[in-house]
Amino acid sequence: MPLTPKLTDLSDLDGIRRELKTLDPGALLGSLDMQRVVISDDAHLKVKASVAEALAAAGKAGSAHIVILKDKTPILRNGENLLELVENQLKDHFAVRVEILDDGHDKLHADDTVLDMAAAAVKGADAIVTVGSGTMTDIGKVASQRNGGVVHVAVQTAASVDGFTDNVSVVLKNGVKRTVPSRWPDIVLADVVTIGTAPREMNTSGFGEAISLFTAPADWYLSSLIGLDNTFHPASMAMLKATAAEPPAWSAGVAKGEAHATRELTRLLALRGIVSGISNTTACLSGVEHVISHMLDLHHSANHMDIGLHGEQVGVASLVAAKLWRQAIESDLIRPERLKKPDLAVLESRVRGAFGHLGDAIAGECWRDCQAKHKKLAENWTRLQSVLTDWKRHAAEFDKMVTPPETLRPSLQASGAPSDFVGLTTTVAPGLARWATANCFLMRSRFNLVDLLDMLGMWTDERIDWALDGVLGETA
Numbered sequence: 492m493p494l495t496p497k498l499t500d501l502s503d504l505d506g507i508r509r510e511l512k513t514l515d516p517g518a519l520l521g522s523l524d525m526q527r528v529v530i531s532d533d534a535h536l537k538v539k540a541s542v543a544e545a546l547a548a549a550g551k552a553g554s555a556h557i558v559i560l561k562d563k564t565p566i567l568r569n570g571e572n573l574l575e576l577v578e579n580q581l582k583d584h585f586a587v588r589v590e591i592l593d594d595g596h597d598k599l600h601a602d603d604t605v606l607d608m609a610a611a612a613v614k615g616a617d618a619i620v621t622v623g624s625g626t627m628t629d630i631g632k633v634a635s636q637r638n639g640g641v642v643h644v645a646v647q648t649a650a651s652v653d654g655f656t657d658n659v660s661v662v663l664k665n666g667v668k669r670t671v672p673s674r675w676p677d678i679v680l681a682d683v684v685t686i687g688t689a690p691r692e693m694n695t696s697g698f699g700e701a702i703s704l705f706t707a708p709a710d711w712y713l714s715s716l717i718g719l720d721n722t723f724h725p726a727s728m729a730m731l732k733a734t735a736a737e738p739p740a741w742s743a744g745v746a747k748g749e750a751h752a753t754r755e756l757t758r759l760l761a762l763r764g765i766v767s768g769i770s771n772t773t774a775c776l777s778g779v780e781h782v783i784s785h786m787l788d789l790h791h792s793a794n795h796m797d798i799g800l801h802g803e804q805v806g807v808a809s810l811v812a813a814k815l816w817r818q819a820i821e822s823d824l825i826r827p828e829r830l831k832k833p834d835l836a837v838l839e840s841r842v843r844g845a846f847g848h849l850g851d852a853i854a855g856e857c858w859r860d861c862q863a864k865h866k867k868l869a870e871n872w873t874r875l876q877s878v879l880t881d882w883k884r885h886a887a888e889f890d891k892m893v894t895p896p897e898t899l900r901p902s903l904q905a906s907g908a909p910s911d912f913v914g915l916t917t918t919v920a921p922g923l924a925r926w927a928t929a930n931c932f933l934m935r936s937r938f939n940l941v942d943l944l945d946m947l948g949m950w951t952d953e954r955i956d957w958a959l960d961g962v963l964g965e966t967a
């Protein structure tokens with residue numbers, strides 16, 4: 492499939508839509524329901540025009556009530572208060588109310604309390620403007636959805652995640668992060684100056700998140716080959732490839748907030764968000780590396796500890812995923828004669844053994860998810876067998892989807908993001924990193940390479956140690 496620059500030109504979302512239409516004649520993809528994404532040095536000055544544009548598109552001309560949602564932490568742009576810059580643009584033209592969301596935490600939690608608070612705060616508004624990073628945008632998307640899809644303009648202040656430009660929100664359910672359907676923002680304004688001066692670890696973490704682009708699609712494709720995921724689409728894959736064929740050379744500027752690197756990182760994350768939005772799944776960018784990160788979150792949350800930075804964890808775990816995938820592609824590790832049907836009673840005892848110390852409720856939930864996966868696997872058993880028989884041919888496809896860890900690591904290190912578990916901002920000791928990696932396939936209903944390795948009898952202690960060699964980090 493020829494790659495086309497039009498697929499990644501964020502200044503022309505109509506062009507992307509047209510391009511996708513030709514690549515998706517069966518109209519299987521979800522629609523890209525955003526009007527505009529602006530990534531520039533003066534995007535913050537486009538709030539008034541953007542709100543007017545989005546209101547007009549929603550058929551709401553004339554006077555309008557605008558609610559600005561923000562958390563309590565001030566955000567500065569070149570020494571000026573960004574909230575005031577936004578409010579001042581709007582108040583001459585609209586009735587504006589500022590709502591500061593505060594749940595008592597240092598950083599706002601996107602849990603039911605806050606989502607209810609936000610939805611109530613914007614009731615009756617004609618448009619919502621959120622000012623903040625990923626969490627604030629996610630809250631705004633839910634608030635918009637709960638109020639009949641009221642216009643939402645998001646002012647993006649960090650390049651921490653790819654969730655600014657998609658139609659889902661990451662929320663906290665009983666302390667655990669979950670992705671729930673919400674709504675595309677109508678317009679996203681990413682001001683490069685503000686983003687470049689966001690706390691350093693937010694943007695470096697965004698780079699860690701970004702590199703799952705070089706591992707996760709293989710897990711997504713594998714799952715689709717064996718019949719466990721029907722969302723894989725060549726157009727999504729083409730868009731990801733057109734976004735970045737290899738780890739970008741600009742990563743060294745991320746930690747320093749250099750304008751070029753900040754702009755490129757913002758753009759890369761925005762395109763990732765769009766791909767997962769139109770694919771109707773996060774699976775396109777969430778494979779082995781993400782489930783290792785989810786394992787760490789689960790451990791931290793069950794033990795009432797601080798949850799680590801998502802992107803940092805994903806970045807380190809991507810090195811593990813890439814190493815395993817490259818071996819699966821390049822060696823004769825994957826052989827059909829090695830495949831054995833799992834004994835479900837044994838599997839259940841492994842799940843309970845892995846998660847029992849976190850409580851029966853968590854172990855039970857993991858087992859339910861794992862059981863659902865194995866039920867589907869049993870139904871697709873012959874398909875799995877034939878994929879393994881034909882592994883060499885499939886490996887040629889996987890080869891295009893997975894970048895070697897030797898290439899990923901320097902890029903991650905240059906970005907300023909941690910490249911080992913001990914080095915994470917919320918440090919992860921070797922024992923915990925090993926637990927998270929060894930048991931990652933027992934947690935969720937999604938199938939990935941580690942599930943396959945385990946069913947081949949190849950997920951051994953030796954292989955786990957080998958996969959983690961070099962990413963555990965030095966303990967003091």
Ligand SMILES: [Zn+2]
Nearest residue numbers: 700781801805
């Ligand atoms: Zn992620």
